[in-house]
Amino acid sequence: MVSPGGWVELRLGVPATFRIIDWREVDRPITDATFGVAKTVRGLVLLVDTLSPPGSLANLSILSSRFRALLQPYLETGSYRDLTFTATKLGTGFLSEYRLEISATEPP
Amino acid sequence: MPSGREPRYVAEYVITRFPRSRVMFNVPLGPVPNELVAEHGAAGAAARFRPFRPRIDALVWDGPDLVLLEGEIDTPRNGISDLLFYRPLLDATPELAEAATLPRRLMLVIPWLPDWLQQTAAGYGLEVEVYAPAWMADHVRRTQEYHTQPWRERRAARRQVLAAQGLE
Numbered sequence: 001m002v003s004p005g006g007w008v009e010l011r012l013g014v015p016a017t018f019r020i021i022d023w024r025e026v027d028r029p030i031t032d033a034t035f036g037v038a039k040t041v042r043g044l045v046l047l048v049d050t051l052s053p054p055g056s057l058a059n060l061s062i063l064s065s066r067f068r069a070l071l072q073p074y075l076e077t078g079s080y081r082d083l084t085f086t087a088t089k090l091g092t093g094f095l096s097e098y099r100l101e102i103s104a105t106e107p108p
Numbered sequence: 109m110p111s112g113r114e115p116r117y118v119a120e121y122v123i124t125r126f127p128r129s130r131v132m133f134n135v136p137l138g139p140v141p142n143e144l145v146a147e148h149g150a151a152g153a154a155a156r157f158r159p160f161r162p163r164i165d166a167l168v169w170d171g172p173d174l175v176l177l178e179g180e181i182d183t184p185r186n187g188i189s190d191l192l193f194y195r196p197l198l199d200a201t202p203e204l205a206e207a208a209t210l211p212r213r214l215m216l217v218i219p220w221l222p223d224w225l226q227q228t229a230a231g232y233g234l235e236v237e238v239y240a241p242a243w244m245a246d247h248v249r250r251t252q253e254y255h256t257q258p259w260r261e262r263r264a265a266r267r268q269v270l271a272a273q274g275l276e
Contacts, residue, residue, distance in 0.1 A: 013151020069112030070133050073120045079127065090136065091158045103130040 002050060008060040010089040010098070018048035018060065018087075019105065020080040028063060044068050044075075051084065060087075067098045074102070113247075118165045118179035121217050121239045130169040135204070136161040137197040150202075164194050167207065174198075174210040179217040181244070182251060184225050187216040191234060219244045 001009045001016070010016055023046045031038050043063040050058050062068050067087075074080040086101040115133070122131050136154065138161050144153035154161075168175040176194055180187035191214040199208050216229060219240045229236045240248070253259050 012155050065112045066115045066134070069114075069116040070119045072112075072116060073123050077123060079123055082128075090134075091155045097134060097158070097163075099135055100133040101131070102133075104128045 002056055002058045006058050008048065008050060008058045010060075010087060012089050012092055015086045015088045015101075016060075017051040018046075018085055019051065019083075020046050020048055020075070020085065021057065022047040023075050023080075026061075028061075030063070041065075042068075044071065046071075048085075064096060064098060067100070070100055114165070114179055114181055117181060117219075117239070117241075117244070118177065118217065120241060121179060121237070122166055122168065122177070124239070125237070126168050126170060126175075132167045133165065135164050135167055137164055137194055137201050137204075138162065139200045140202065154203075162190070162194065162197070164190075167204075169207075169210075170213070172211060173213050174207050175213045175215050177215045177217065179239075181219060181247065184216065184218045184222070187218065188225075188229055188232060188234060191216060192232060219248050 001011055001014070003009055008016055008018070023044060026043050026045050027040050028043050029038060029040050041063055043061060046060040046062065048058055048060050050056055062071065071080075074083065082105055083102050084105045086103075088099045088101075090097040090099055119133065122129075122133075136158065140150070140153045140157045140161070144156055147153070148156060164176060165179050166175075166177040168177055176191055176198070178187040178190050178194075195212060195214060198204060198212070201208075213235060214233065215235045215237060217237045217239050218225070219238065221236060221238050226236060
């Protein structure tokens with residue numbers, strides 16, 4: 001699901017499939033939901049070609065440290081270019097988690 | 109431990125060892141109660157039951173086999189018991205019905221290999237892979253030195269400082 005602003009919205013239990021075109025690290029100010037404390041977290045913004053639904057460029061913001069840690073080696077080595085990613089949000093709120101499936105992109 | 113260290117470790121290993129294979133990371137295993145599915149649908153039920161489902165680090169489709177993969181940086185013994193626990197759970201995982209018929213291999217990935225672990229893992233039919241990237245060396249050294257006298261003294265001194273400031 002892509003918002004009118006061009007951001008991928010990962011919905012609970014709904015797989016989102018995409019190819020990564022580009023990426024960058026960002027620092028995001030957030031407020032801790034439990035303690036109400038403001039802090040800055042390092043996140044990722046991916047420019048992706050969405051495949052479900054097909055056919056549009058969009059941004060995907062990732063703040064989960066565990067999700068980011070899974071992706072980071074693929075980004076840093078450049079191996080993301082030949083791969084297709086499917087992310088599924090497993091839960092919401094505090095410590096939301098994601099299942100990530102990766103497969104080789106079929107040549108056109 | 110930073111929450112991202114182990115996921116990164118596992119992903120790096122998978123890129124190195126299975127660069128073109130299909131892989132799933134952070135996969136919930138086991139059944140979801142039918143009552144929850146009836147009330148909330150499959151996705152809602154899975155989300156509500158999430159805390160009670162164990163998650164395997166990765167599943168890798170390697171040729172005809174399905175590799176159940178756990179990475180353990182600090183507690184390799186847990187990796188053995190986790191993998192033995194996960195193997196039969198795969199049969200009861202609704203999201204993985206397509207994979208349930210594949211031959212299974214159990215693979216434990218660790219940064220260093222104690223002798224006792226190699227013998228135990230072999231006894232259970234587990235494959236053990238040693239993967240030690242450069243960034244891991246400092247962590248392994250600190251883990252091995254944690255209980256030595258100089259490190260105990262450093263921790264005691266730190267606790268004294270915190271206590272003096274009313275923080276512990």
